[in-house]
Amino acid sequence: MHQKAGKNGPSFKEDATMRFDDIIIGGGLSGLLCGISLAESGRKCLIVSQGQSTLNFSSGALDFLKTKEGESFEEALERLPQEHPYKKIAPEKCFLLRAEVAGLLDRAGIGTFSDIRRNHWRITPLGVLSQTWLSLEEMAHFDKEALPEKVLIVNISGFLDFSPSLLASGLAEQGVRSEICEVSVRETDTARANSSEFRSVNLARVLDGYAASRLAEAVNGKIGDCDFILLPAVFGLESDTAAVRFLQMLDKPAALVPTMNPSVPGIRLQYLLKKRFKELGGTFLAGDTACDGIVEEGKMTALRTRAQGNSLFEAENFVFAGGSFFSEGLIAGKDEIYEPVLGLDVDYSGSHGDWFSPDVFEEQPYMSFGLRTDADFRVSLKGRTLENAYAAGQILSGAAPFRNGCLGGLSAITALRVASMIKNE
Ligand SMILES: Cc1cc2nc3c(=O)[nH]c(=O)nc-3n(C[C@H](O)[C@H](O)[C@H](O)COP(=O)(O)OP(=O)(O)OC[C@H]3O[C@@H](n4cnc5c(N)ncnc54)[C@H](O)[C@@H]3O)c2cc1C
Structure with a gap:
């Protein structure tokens, strides 16, 4: 047949x-x-x-x-x-x-984080803790019992696909206090000149090397008494090097939170x-x-x-x-x-x-x-x-x-x- x-x-x-x-x-x-x-x-x-x-x-x-x-x-x-x-x-x-x-x-x-036997917790863009099995290493993931006490939530000035205030109010429901700040460097300000292109992917294209190290300096200047830093996931389209290096330059433990789509970590x-x-x-x-x-x-x-x-x-x-x-x-x-x-x-x-x-x-x-x-x-x-x-x-x-x-x-x-x-x- x-x-x-x-x-x-x-x-x-x-x-x-x-x-x-x-x-x-x-x-x-x-x-x-x-x-x-x-x-x-x-x-x-x-x-x-x-x-x-x-x-x-x-x-x-x-x-x-x-x-x-x-x-x-x-x-x-x-x-x-x-x-x-x-x-x-x-x-x-x-x-x-x-x-x-x-x-x-x-x-x-x-690079990933996972436990073969059970879920851990990730943070959604709304600050809700959501169960998951495997997280990309640089994405925020926690044990529920080991949440930070006070978080610095950092956005890139003018970036609208990430909402620090929603994130902060969601975290407050988990008993986590937060402070919000914005930072920028010349490269992100230049990208902002064209608002339709001020998206996660465009930011990821400029936030590497020297621009990322100056951004890290700007963040370090705002840490105050916070014990953890959360930022939008806008680093590294083709490898996690940019994200990992950036997080290592910060003076406190730090991790990334998903933005509105498109998703840089997913891409x-x-x-x-x-x-x-x-x-x-x-x-x-x-x-x-x-x-x-x-x-x-x-x-x-x-x-x-x-x-x-x-x-x-x-x-x-x-x-x-x-x-x-x-x-x-x-x-x-x-x-x-x-x-x-x-x-x-x-x-x-x-x-x-x-x-x-x-x-x-x-x-x-x-x-x-x-x-x-x-x-x-x-x-x-x-x-x-x-x-x-x-x-x-x-x-x-x-x-x-x-x-x-x-x-x-x-x-x-x-x-x-x-x-x-x-x-x-
Ligand atoms: C908006 C959204 C967000 C999500 N977020 C998450 C998340 O954060 N975490 C999570 O665990 N899961 C998430 N999911 C679930 C997601 O479906 C799975 O995570 C997983 O990525 C699905 O993979 P897949 O390969 O089964 O299907 P898909 O990702 O749907 O891939 C199927 C592919 O097949 C192609 N295709 C279809 N038909 C044909 C054809 N005839 N010829 C050639 N190509 C074809 C499509 O174009 C597509 O590229 C999300 C789903 C959606 C819709």
């Missing part, structure tokens, strides 16, 4: 055929981590990615799973419903995968992961969309992309890591949710009106919709499991990511689990 699948592709002629060991659809956190893990073991990988991923909005922390006070991850995993993706991974394996994520990030030049994470993948020999097809594929006798054999026309990309294995609705890994039609490349089986229920809850603060039903997978994260087409096609990340069904607090952590763990299935580990 030669079955051509897909919603939007004309039938294709075979102009050129390129062969890989593994092809990954989606170059966000899950696609990149899966690709790096496969490439690290010598496999020839292709990642096709159509656009920016949700990493561009990341807080600089990966949420693995919400836990109750004093609860370990193992206890919280036990409570999850059977349909949750984590239930497909044995707890001991999940433990090892958490360690593997931290190691893989380290090898990509990304850096994406950049460094992509760099690592390419250094390992991976091929990253940016700005292209996987749009169609061939399935033969229960196996996916080839993929076609929009920009490469009728050329075929063949592989032993395929991974669907296109994210959820936000990234168009899933599409919501009028009365149907579908996966746009092959039309894979999707878990969803009800019709359009049932997909949303009127309370915007509630977990929305559509957030649990996603690709149906078997116990090994293999996807299915018209009820038949595809032997060599897997799914990872936010495209998976059953996670209820906001209720369960499994966001970037879920993408990372399922990506490495799928890589280990492919490598037969």
Whole structure:
């Protein structure tokens, strides 16, 4: 049987055929981590990615799973419903995968802080303490019992995507006193001349080297009796060196807090992961969309992309890591949710009106919709499991990511689990 699948592709002629060991659809956190893990073991990988991923909005922390006070991850995993993706991974394996994520990030030049057994606390831009599993090293993270007494909150003069007063009032609710100040140097004042370009990314471009050391001097002059310093995360687009060096120049312990989007730490994470993948020999097809594929006798054999026309990309294995609705890994039609490349089986229920809850603060039903997978994260087409096609990340069904607090952590763990299935580990 030669079955051509897909919603939007004309039938294709075979102009050129390129062969890989593994092809990954989606170059966000899950696609990149899966690709790096496969490439690290010598496999020839292709990642096709159509656009920016949700990493561009990341807080600089990966949420693995919400836990109750004093609860370990193992206890919280036990409570999850059977349909949750984590239930497909044995707890001991999940433990090892958490360690593997931290190691893989380290090898990509990304310094992190995490505890393999439990969450720590990060500070949101509103000054709320939020549970997370893994923070970029320079981002503010605390034990709840060891919060600073008095914090100096520093903004760059005129930077509107960071609100010291909101941060201060949130911290006050945790019993943390704060003082607010603004600083600037010639480079940030020059950037401010064009207000539409006075964004986190533009600041990160100028806040390095000499400008950063003069900014640190300005901050040191304002510390007074504060015992900790918080600043917006506007340092280091391509490595964490600028952030780490800047924080080391300050006279008190200091850390960064996420700004409004775009997220400098998130962009850096994406950049460094992509760099690592390419250094390992991976091929990253940016700005292209996987749009169609061939399935033969229960196996996916080839993929076609929009920009490469009728050329075929063949592989032993395929991974669907296109994210959820936000990234168009899933599409919501009028009365149907579908996966746009092959039309894979999707878990969803009800019709359009049932997909949303009127309370915007509630977990929305559509957030649990996603690709149906078997116990090994293999996807299915018209009820038949595809032997060599897997799914990872936010495209998976059953996670209820906001209720369960499994966001970037879920993408990372399922990506490495799928890589280990492919490598037969
Ligand atoms: C605004 C926002 C903020 C978030 N902040 C955090 C946070 O601070 N911490 C946290 O833990 N989690 C956060 N998340 C959750 C986030 O979803 C995960 O952290 C994780 O980054 C998702 O990674 P992913 O690879 O599964 O999906 P995505 O990041 O969605 O990446 C999927 C990629 O696949 C590409 N793609 C889709 N379809 C195709 C196709 N057909 N062909 C080619 N490419 C395709 C997309 O363009 C995209 O680049 C946030 C989510 C959002 C929406």
